[in-house]
Amino acid sequence: MRITRRQGLVAAAAILAAPRIGFAQGQARPLRFVVNVGLQNLDPISSPSFVTRNFGYMVFDTLVSLDGKGEYKPQMLEGWEVSADRLTWKFKLRGGLMFHDGQKVTSEDVIASLKRWGSRDSIGRRLMAATAELTADGPDAFTLKLSRPFGGVIDALGKPSVHVPMIMPARIASATPPTQQVAEIVGSGPYVFQRSEWVPGDRATFRKFDKYVPRSEPADGLAGGKIAKIDRVEMLTMPDIALRYAALTRGEVDYLEYAPVDLVPRMRRDRNLVFAQASGRANLMYAVSINHFQAPMDNVLVRRAIQQCLDRGEVLAGAGFGGDLGKPDCTSMFMCGAPFENKGGSDAIANPSIDKAKALLAEAGYKGEKIVVLHPLDSPLLNPFGAVLIDRMKRAGFNVDVQGLEWSAIAQRWVQKNPLDQGGWSVIPVVYTGFDMSDPLSNLGVGFNCTGNQPWGYCVQPMVPAIERFEAESDPAKRRAIAEEIQTFALENATFPIAGQFQSPAVWRAELSGVIDFGFPVMWNIERKA
Structure with missing residues (x-):
């Protein structure tokens, strides 16, 4: 049942005395963002849920990313070359890519990940059906040869939402059917998933991956340098809308994936809050x-x-x-x-x-x-x-x-x-x-x-x-x-x-700087104003 604006305000006031969300004494304050529904499936290929996509962007990385202007840019890739007939695509991985288990990202990992994604995703299936060969050219390069024209190769590799072609180790991608959850979460993205702290449906926590090498370009949409400026991030679920509102206004959480609709007029008058403007x-x-x-x-x-x-x-x-x-x-x-x-x-x-x-x-x-x-x-x-x-x-x-x-x-x-x-x-x-x-x-x-x-x-x-x-x-x-x-x-x-x-806008605390207004939660590049 949808709560009214008045009900939300009354409920929010009633819970102000409730125990506050805390963090360990002496621990740096984490970045906390609240997602719409609980996280149960951790695999961005097997799950069609947005919350799993949001999770995926924390720990995995992609070959190509969409920037804020809607243009596709190299992300894990250094770049690519395409033949005159547009049937042969050669790709080169950029340097410094490493998985959270300490292993270097290789072309074999990329190929295994793309094949798994390509047997699950709508665009991926079509790209793989048009592919004659997908082969490694050494540890950091690979070639995609098409059997017929396919107009959206880069669009497919840079697909920003469900299902996203995220890269994981070949030993995991090759061993797990695309409809089945992977048993191990090992990415190469800016954050490491803290599985021991995961409470399914309630919260997931992440720590900065110290060995992540971001791109040199400024962060822009999903593209550019993914710099983790806050060491610890927590993804929370709060089914109670009024609790979300109260937690944000009290500064106990920093970011809501979706602002409570009934409370938007009141929240827009709060100078401590910033609303997303992304459209289209x-x-x-x-x-x-x-x-x-x-x-x-x-x-x-x-x-x-x-x-x-x-x-x-x-x-x-x-x-x-x-x-x-x-x-x-x-x-x-x-x-x-x-x-x-x-x-x-x-x-x-x-x-x-x-x-x-x-x-x-x-x-x-x-x-x-x-x-x-x-x-x-x-x-x-x-x-x-x-x-x-x-x-x-x-x-x-x-x-x-x-x-x-x-x-x-x-x-x-x-x-x-x-x-x-x-x-x-x-x-x-x-x-x-x-x-x-x-x-x-x-x-x-x-x-x-x-x-x-x-x-x-x-x-x-x-x-x-x-x-x-x-x-x-x-x-x-x-x-x-x-x-x-x-x-x-x-x-x-x-x-x-x-x-x-x-439009169901995101909303965040004004003391955050560097927030990327993209259309769904992007947690890198954020820091707190002094």
Whole structure:
């Protein structure tokens, strides 16, 4: 249930006398950031959760990174060379790269990591399918030879969000299937994970990796020099929204991944707080993950009925994203304000209504089959969206079996293909960033088309050649035209219905300097003002 602004203020005042979050006497004050949901899965390849992505950026590093202008820059790489026909790519690792176990990062580690990522991720699978060879040219260089044109090689290697091609030791990557969590967390990033201190779902701690060699360029988005200026960082979970607010205003935590929406007006008047301003791809999009393997969700008319239940204005208002925070008129699957924004197929969702949903269910011959909705109760972003979705589905005539759970439990079930009577699911309200949704090859309603790689299992055959043309094309204008065609297919088939674009800003203490305003937590480059 969403708390009101008044409830939040009352609750916040009530807990001011509660025991404060402390740290050991004599220990330097850590940097504390609060994430939206609890961390259960530590593997950025096996898990599709944002919280795991946030964790991953603390301990792992990437070959290519996206800067604040949306440009891809070398990160672990010194650079690359590409042949005239753009089919052969040669890469060189920069010097000084070392894993947290003391071993040097080699091209073999990179190849094993990319292959594991490439059998899991939407863009990664397509890149690997277009790859003839991926071979080492010594310990610090490797070559990628394509069997056919692929227009987004660097975009793929620099993919910023779920699933991120993060590099881990070959001994771990090669031994672990991509759908299974790795047993050991060994990265080469700026922080080392303190596994002995990890409390699943509650907190994770990190210490500065003293042997990390940052790039010489200034930090910019995910690119540039990742300098850990504070020795210890703590990732915390606080399901109680009012507790998050009180902890931030009292200086007990430093950074909230998402500001409590009901309290934003009050927080904006607090000179001790700074709000993120990132927009465009840094916006978020509500959507509905549909299990296409489960009847009756394999019927396109039933999925279209779900799509008609998604009144974007009502969803965003119910979650508190009114005014300048919400974009209820946005009908682009690829995010409004992003490079591939378009109107293809948008007539299908321009004016959703319960009456249209009822008519579609009647046309589908829906007989009241059970629809299992997994409702994330602990997520301030997803709980209110789920409440609106469930209400409108019931009003449309769906026989809804609501199972309210913590997100960590839902995330475990989400990636399974079990029948409904064995823990399976039909519908899950989700939220994704524009970093995931804005590229057709990573968009959750397009990128997995006919791959069978994820449990949502959609397959629109006419969309297959369109995606193939998109992935082979390198001309930006032609790619935009193909993206519009792809979006039309996705909306017509309700592969991953969207439910409203919005900004849920991060907020941090004003005494922090060097905070990178990117769209999700970036914990390097931060220090406290003297």
